[in-house]
Each structure stands twice: as structure tokens, then as C-alpha cells.
Amino acid sequence: MTEQQTAPEAAPEAAPAPTPVVAPTPVVAPPVLAAPPVRSRRVLGAVARWTAAVVVCAGLGAGTAAGITSLERTDVPGLATESDGRWAYPKLSLPALPEGSPRPFTAGNEGEIHHADLRRLVLPAPAGATVDPKADGGWTTTEAFLSGYGEEDRVVLRQALADSTLRHIAARSWTMPDGTRTTIQLLRFGSVAYAEAFKDEALDAGEASDPKVLPAGVEAVVPEDFATVIDVPDTTVYTFREKQPYGPEQSRWAYIQAGDTVGIVTQVRKGEALQVPFQQTVTLQNQLLG
Incomplete structure (x- = not known):
């Protein structure tokens, strides 16, 4: 749009010429x-x-x-989908400690003592399990523990327990619908030194790849290693499985060294003892002790 201009009126001859008016630049509207x-x-x-x-x-x-x-770690439930073979464990939590008592791997607890009730540290049975009323998480006897080994091994283990400062044994056993039988035994000693000595010298676990002390009925063993998967600080885990050829059942077992306590997890199943529930069970038990 342009501004209209008008011609200036005539001026006297003596007046100067008027300044010309410059028309403003037209503004163009943006296109729609x-x-x-x-x-x-x-x-x-x-x-x-x-x-x-x-x-x-x-x-x-x-x-x-x-x-x-x-x-x-104590808030993570032991639940998993059944598609991968894991069992549905209840949500886990560490038991309360007596007032003023430290955890086993804290400063000032040089003996690495578990002050919590040992029975509360035994892994609970998963959903669908049938618990053995003779081993429902309470105290058990030395003879009940020794019954899981052959006659010759019992003599050595019985003497080792008598020489050590064994305080308690707690145990829980259950059977799953597929026939897998699980037994967990926790042995608490007077200190970490006694626990390590029993594990290394009596059970012949330690770093041995071919332990001489085996569960009853097992004649040959294959060591396994999934301790890096468990990854619980201040504990050690040694796992084994029965080597083929074996009878109608296969055994898997693990030794857990956690301060003053030695944990033993055993699973037996007709045909084959499956790796997934075994590894899951050992991992969760190790977490409770760590």
C-alpha cells in the first residue's frame, strides 16, 4: 500500500525550494x-x-x-517366572539382630560371628514344596547331619565336629512336585577359623577340584563354578555335581563359607538334578548368610 502525495502550493519567488517527500517502502504481507x-x-x-x-x-x-x-539386596524377592525353571521363593529379608550386635562382616566382628538366630537364616521353602516335618528349619542333631554321608566319611566328620567349636546345626528339607529333594544345613562354629578348618580339612572342599568326602551314594564328582554369578562379598562357594554314569538319581551340592557358618545345599532328582533351581537356591541361601 502506497501513501498518496499532493503537489505543494506555489511559493513566493524568494522562498527556497521545498524538500522532496520520499514515499515509504511498501509493506508486503506474508503469503497465506x-x-x-x-x-x-x-x-x-x-x-x-x-x-x-x-x-x-x-x-x-x-x-x-x-x-x-x-x-x-534384602528387599529383592526370590520370585521368577516359571518358564526358565526357577522356583517361586517368598520375599527374603535378614532377621533382626540382638541389640548392640554387629553383622558378621562389619568392623569389630573379627570372628565374623552370625549373631542372628541361625534358624532364621535357613532359606525358606519355595511355593509348592512339601516340607519335611523332621527338618522344617529348626535345630537338628549331629547324627542327622552325618546321615547324609557314607559310613567311612561319618567317622572322620564326627571326630572333626567333636574337635571343633560347633555350636548349632539348623536344617530344612523339602520336595518339589517334580521330585527334586532339597536339603539345607547350616553349621555354626565358634569363629571363622574353625569354620574354615572344617570346610577345608574335614569336608575336603576348599579349592579341591576332586573332594574325597562325598554325599552318600555319590562315587564321582564334577566341580562347577558359578560363584562369580552369585557375587556375595566376604563369602565363598564351592559347587559340585555327580558325574555320569550315575544311578537313577543325580545329586548336586554346594558348600558355602560365610564367616563362622558353613552352609551345605544338596539337591537330588530322579534322572537329572536341574541346574537352574540349584543355582537359584544356592544364590539365595548365600545372600542370607552374606
Whole structure:
């Protein structure tokens, strides 16, 4: 749009010529864009909705991961889907300590003593298990412990227990619907030194790849190593399985060294003792002792 100009009136001859008026630069309005077709608007709307959904899902996924990784070890339940063969254990937590008593691997506890009730440190049975009423997590006898070994080994182990400062033995046994029989025994000694001596010298575990003391009925053994998967500080785990050829059943067992306590986890199953529930059971028991 341009500004209209008018001719100046005539001036006397003596007056100077008037200054010319410069017309302003015309302002051009921006072009009006045509509205996109209906289909284009629908595509853009769908893209926006999908983008928002992806952002929301990413946020939820990140929040879930952060929640899981932020859980304390004692808050993580021993639950898992049954598709991979793991058992549904109840949620685990460490038992309360007597007032003023430290955890086994804290400063000032040089003997690495478990002051908690040993019976509360035995792993509970998973869902669907039938618990042995003679070994339901309470105290058990030395003879009951020795019954899991052959006659010749019992003589050596009985003497080793008599010479050590054994305080208690707690045990729990159960059978799963597939026939897997699990036995957990926790032996508490007077200090970490006595516990290590019993594990290394009597049970012949330690670093030995071919222990001489074997569960009853087992003649040949294959060592296994998944301690790096368990990764519980201040504890050591030694795992074994019965070597083929074996009879109608196969055995797997583990020795757990945790301060003043030696844990023994044994699983026996007709045909083959499965690795997944065995590793899961050993891992959870080790966490309770660590």
C-alpha cells in the first residue's frame, strides 16, 4: 500500500525550494499458506501421538529399571517366572539382630560371628514344596547331619565336629512336585577359623577340584563354578555335581563359607538334578548368610 502525495502550493519567488517527500517502502504481507490436506493432518496427528507414547513408555521403563536397581539386596524377592525353571521363593529379608550386635562382616566382628538366630537364616521353602516335618528349619542333631554321608566319611566328620567349636546345626528339607529333594544345613562354629578348618580339612572342599568326602551314594564328582554369578562379598562357594554314569538319581551340592557358618545345599532328582533351581537356591541361601 502506497501513501498518496499532493503537489505543494506555489511559493513566493524568494522562498527556497521545498524538500522532496520520499514515499515509504511498501509493506508486503506474508503469503497465506494453504491448509494441509485432511490426510496430511491425520498423519501428523498420528506421528505426534506415537511420539508421545514412545516418550511415556521410555520414561516408565527407565523408572522401573531405576526402581529395581535401587532396591537393597534384602528387599529383592526370590520370585521368577516359571518358564526358565526357577522356583517361586517368598520375599527374603535378614532377621533382626540382638541389640548392640554387629553383622558378621562389619568392623569389630573379627570372628565374623552370625549373631542372628541361625534358624532364621535357613532359606525358606519355595511355593509348592512339601516340607519335611523332621527338618522344617529348626535345630537338628549331629547324627542327622552325618546321615547324609557314607559310613567311612561319618567317622572322620564326627571326630572333626567333636574337635571343633560347633555350636548349632539348623536344617530344612523339602520336595518339589517334580521330585527334586532339597536339603539345607547350616553349621555354626565358634569363629571363622574353625569354620574354615572344617570346610577345608574335614569336608575336603576348599579349592579341591576332586573332594574325597562325598554325599552318600555319590562315587564321582564334577566341580562347577558359578560363584562369580552369585557375587556375595566376604563369602565363598564351592559347587559340585555327580558325574555320569550315575544311578537313577543325580545329586548336586554346594558348600558355602560365610564367616563362622558353613552352609551345605544338596539337591537330588530322579534322572537329572536341574541346574537352574540349584543355582537359584544356592544364590539365595548365600545372600542370607552374606
